[in-house]
Amino acid sequence: MKYPILSMVCSVLIAAVDADIYLHNPRGSNNRHDENTRERKNEKRLFDSQNNDRGGYNVGSPMKYYSGSKYQIEWTNQHSCNSAKGNCELILQYMCNSDLRDGTKTDTIPDTEDGSKDPQYGMHENYEHYLWCSLRERNKGLFTADQNLNNKHTAKYTRQDNQGNRYGYECAEERDYYPYWQPSPWKDIAIMTNKAKKCPYYQSESQNVKSRWGCYFSFEDLKRAKDQINNFPKKSLPNNKEDCEQTQVNGIKGTWKEFPAHGLSKPDCRETDLSRDNHLGNGLNGNPNVYNWTLPDIDEDKCVFRIRYNISTEDYDSWNTTAEYNGNPTKLDLSSKYGLPSEEDAKTRGFVFKGNPNVKLFATANFELQLALDTSQYGRTFQDRSHVFSIKQRPDSLKGMMVHNLNVRGKRGNIVQVYPAVEYDFVPNTINIMAGDYVHFQWTGSNNNPQNNAGQGKPGTDRSNVLLLTPQLYPEGNDVPFGQGPVFGHYGNNYPSSLNNASFLDLSKNDLIQLSFLKPDNADKDLNNADPYFNLEPRQVMTVGTYHYVCTRNNDFSNRDQKGRISVNKFQMENGALGYMGGTLTSRDHQVVLTADQGVFDRLQKLTMEVWPREEGVRRMESYGVTLSIGEKYVSNFLVISPQTELTALGKKFQVRIQTDPDAVNVNMYVSSTDSGFSSWSKVKADIGKDGVVTFSTSRGGVYVAKSDNYTVLIIALCVSILVVFLIVGGAILYFRKNPAKWTQLKDSTKMVKRSTQNKV
Template sequence: MKYPVVSMVCSVLFVAVNADIYLHSPRGSNNRHDENTRERRNGNRLFDSQNNERGGYNVGSPMKYYSGSKYQIEWTNQHSCNNANSNCELILQYMCNSDLRDGTRTNTIPDSEDGSKDQQFGMHEDYEYYLWCSLRERNKGLFTADQNLVNKHTAKYTRQDNQGKRYGYECAEEKDYYPYWQPSPWKDIAILTNNAKKCPYYQSESQNVKSRWGCYFSFENLKKAKNQIDNFPKKSLPNNKEDCEKTEFNGIRGVWKEFPAHGLPQPDCRETDFSRDNHLGNGLDGSPNLYNWTLPNIDETKCVFRIRYNISTEDYDSWNTTAEYNGNPTKLDLSDKYGLPSAEVAKNRGFVFKGNPNVKLFADANFELQLAVDTSQYGRTFQDRTHVFSIKERPDSLKGAVIHNLNVRGKRGNIVQVYPAVEYDFVPNTLNIMTGDYVHFQWTGSNNNPLNNAGQGKAGTDRNNALLLTSQLYPEGNDVPFGPGPVFGHYGNNYPSSLNNASFLDLRKTDLIQLSFLKPNNADKDLNNADPYFNLEPRQVTTVGTYHYVCTRNNNFSNRDQKGRISVTKFTMENGALGYMGGVMTSRDGQVVLIADQGVLDGLQKLTLEVWPREEGVRRMESNGAKLSIGEKYVSNFVVISPQTEITVLGKKFQVRMQTDPDASNVNIYVSSTDSSFSSWSKVKSDIGKDGVATFSASRGGVYVAKSDSYTVLIISLCVSILVIFLIAGGGILYFRKNPNKWKQLKESTNLVKRSTQDKV
């Protein structure tokens, strides 16, 4: 019997400790439905999260997003990523089909075709998918340590779960390993990893771009095979071509079939954001770790998103450890890992990969410590999934528009009551957009939170609204203004501005009333009689400014501060995260491109690419007293790359292409990156194409602009002419000094000419 040995490299990404992951935007379910208890009722409902029973958000009305819109994904993970403590991968995926549903109850869907059709039960993967997984031979080339998988032959058994428990219709083997070698309905968005050098492998092996092969039996034949395999557990459906074409069930031979790739682009792949051990909270900068997702251009009424958190330790070489080392813990040589002279010494002192080993720490002392080791958890996957949502095709009025989703995360209660969920906040908390963009306000909650959870309004209910804050009333010391243009509303206040004179994102008064009261003629100050779901269709923003707004319902306790900020500029601002694999950032108009090749950056860099229109750049220069020299003029927009510090690995540079005026002459690129007053500029070596595109390399951020000196050519020509005259005159003087007779002859000849002319006159 042969096994797909290629999957050995897939056995790596999983963990040895309790570690949880919770989605907050979009709202992760953690297998909750609509319970009014703090603990979820059924951790087997739809998927194996491996998480704490208290996580998750109740189901609400399905959220409705527009295709191609921008969405900020936020999560918290319990253990470290992107540091030396462990290997860590975060896999972001989605799935859409018409059979997805949240159901109406918390029970696990039955293991039967009839049960799969019962709308009371939630369902993500379908029954045929689970049936094939539960009957298909597991990959026996994988390292399973000392876990007992004897007579457990199918893909529902893994090292992490050797009992084969059922979680909805999830396939345990597919959940535990990435990239998976059999067909999967999940489509890849991104892989965030602590080892970006593996990104080419992840991307090329993704089912987005690479087909899968499997031993195909029809659904009807699978149902018949189920009875036989359940009664004879040593039987299973083959997972390789040779055995597949020899196997027959109910008179029908298996077909080794190709399942096509999803036909999508390769997933994004980069380093994870840094997070520390035992800290289920924000990232280094105090903001949530996040990923900005541009939703696919599809029209699907039922979709689900999931995030998987795969972590593993460095106790053994997980990428190159195969089934050869299963069963006998002493086969796996750990001596190098722990600085011991040989495998025999490691074995004798208890440094072996097995459950709860007794380790002799000192070679010359009879003293041992028992380690709490569970080999099923030295490679572990956690996950969270959303409830069902839709991705809608855009109407003609929104074709080509840039749409930003603005949502709410969190649920009712103080931090102790909701943990490991979070309290209320707007997402994104700070939204940066450009004039002409659209903002789509939308959120959902529940009427069924635990009744004793703290909060305003009717017990158990979530409600949110959004109103512009009133303007600043008193000086607050060295208050640094945030964002562009005039400031509307002030973060330090808690009272909203009057709707009669509020200027919030160009919204009409009817929209302001809807955002404030959630439904027409709502006289309830606590918004109890409004629906927990709210949707204000995308609205265009045309006025530059910085807007501060508040939710009045959830801003009355000291531990709540549900406020948000929207900054609107008239110039493009692109935010990105590039790492070792490099990548491309492009301004919205396509006139500026930043290109980082692989290896230019040695780790994750959060970059911002701004393009100031020429008049905006000139205004900023002049307001800081910066002046052009005589004859100079700006012949490009101002390109701002942040952070304005060294970005690259020492000696390496990224490349920038920017448009300059094609008819400009004597063009040079200059950068100011060390002085906020723009008083210090340095020339950057660049190439200017015939089309006016300037290409240059840089290692740091800064403000870059092209200048042209229109008088330079004229001045150079004049200088050359004067120099020629001086050279001729100087040469003549030197000649006649060396040849005085020639000078005398020239002088006499000149006198003769003068006399001759006088005689003629």
């Protein structure tokens, strides 16, 4: 088949409504470079975002991250995800190569080879990528509704962009569709979708694991074809094997070539987090939606991240609607979908796919309403991209260690001035780490924000610093405990602790000075003379506790609050988002593994798996008055799976494997909950394997532990007690038989005591 019918992952939009997406960490550009205006100057600089002109962050100094470190991606999107109002996909990707650059100006890079080499212009995709796209025949098997794509033959024209506008060197067809059927430089990180049952398809079709085929032309042939394209019979270069091998156009002939897969693991795929439509704000839990990315094991100086937000209407079956309906969308029969008696009745009453249809609400009355619909937006894609950053190999001192990135998002101004960007905050705002892990403080900003945006310090400048807050001074109601160990600093305060006695993350005095003043000799209280970029190389943290810290410059309490929290734990804690596709959570020491098969969860579950050492579990239970019976002992650590509720689809269970003492006997698994105060324990059916590995299945969260119910000890103790009693009685009988006078004396003494008692009464 010449034109493969590939579904659109771009999806729902009511016309005249922007469904923007804005990337906050890493700092999304939204095509902005270093403008001192609230609006970006050129929406076509690097890519087609479809976003509002006022979004995005100015370019700063390139951020430098370490491979394998934990990085929290944060964004906001306009319309709903994970709801019945429409279909939604979020595609997370990255690209690295030596040609990437932010450039120094806001102009769009020229459509020439010389322009592609000019360092003034920003560039993501290279010129050869765009040239091939702009000359290659578009996929004419795709549904384009009533959009007019006649005489528009190449892949730079799509249903969403039927004018073929150029945005940097981006390919419109590659941008609008996923999985894309032609080679792409973008590598997949994750796909989040309302339709998680499509995940096996997405993963198997990802170019991470599956090669692509295309009609290959040399760069020189592409440049020649650009000049001759109007003389070609189809006004385009072939996009399929048959034409590629049999057609020669003006002396230019391609080679049907396999482009290898990227050689990466398949991307993560799961349900989207819920977000509210028409909101452009936080998710269900009141915090921004995030994705935790483990950075790849690469050594690259120049990388770019992009997030694509695809929304589609559920009014028609976008997966199975083909080019057959192009130009005449009234062919789509909507009668059964909307409960109308016939296809003809649906058409007569305006239930058809075309722009701004007039719909009759009553069959017998001539009463119509016009729907504000644009078929170019039935499936629509938005995107944002980061500025250039690097991912570097770790030094020997960090190999095998967990590194957590701690950054700053936002820009100068109050919420009205920066919207749809955001004000300052630390990312992650709350971070849980384990004693022995490393924290990498790093952020960047701009000196060229709009001069009249609100904020402290020199107008237009971004600055951030970090200082431990002062301890709690007064009781503040029912504070909810957070984290383990002592608390350092208090969220309710706004003054920092003195550096003379601050104990913050085991950092040296010199590190504390750098975090506070950004450079050792800084005498400016507003930090104006410091660079907007700050980098404190990863530092190891050992002391358990919860640390609350503040940025002194951007925290004025009335309308800006830039504070963060780091909780350093003494025992293992793993977090994961598992949905329909299932997945695995593994403890750091690999002694506990939680595995969910595909279909076990019928919705996205944000799971936390804590492993308490036995002494910690005993301490917590004893605080509730719970102790072991004689003959019992714990033979595993305590496993806490949260939420401590029913988690799975009806009748489904996930598996847990936990290490117990290899020499333990009569081992059984038990489950309770912290909510019940460990007041009741239930036995869990489990299999005991070699070397003390216990495997069990469960459908709920809770506190799990293995106990050895060794009642042999209790029986022996009882037998010993009976034997002791028997020996005492037997010995007494034997003694009095040998000494009858003593027995007579004992009886007489007993009688005297009895008479004395009676006389007193």
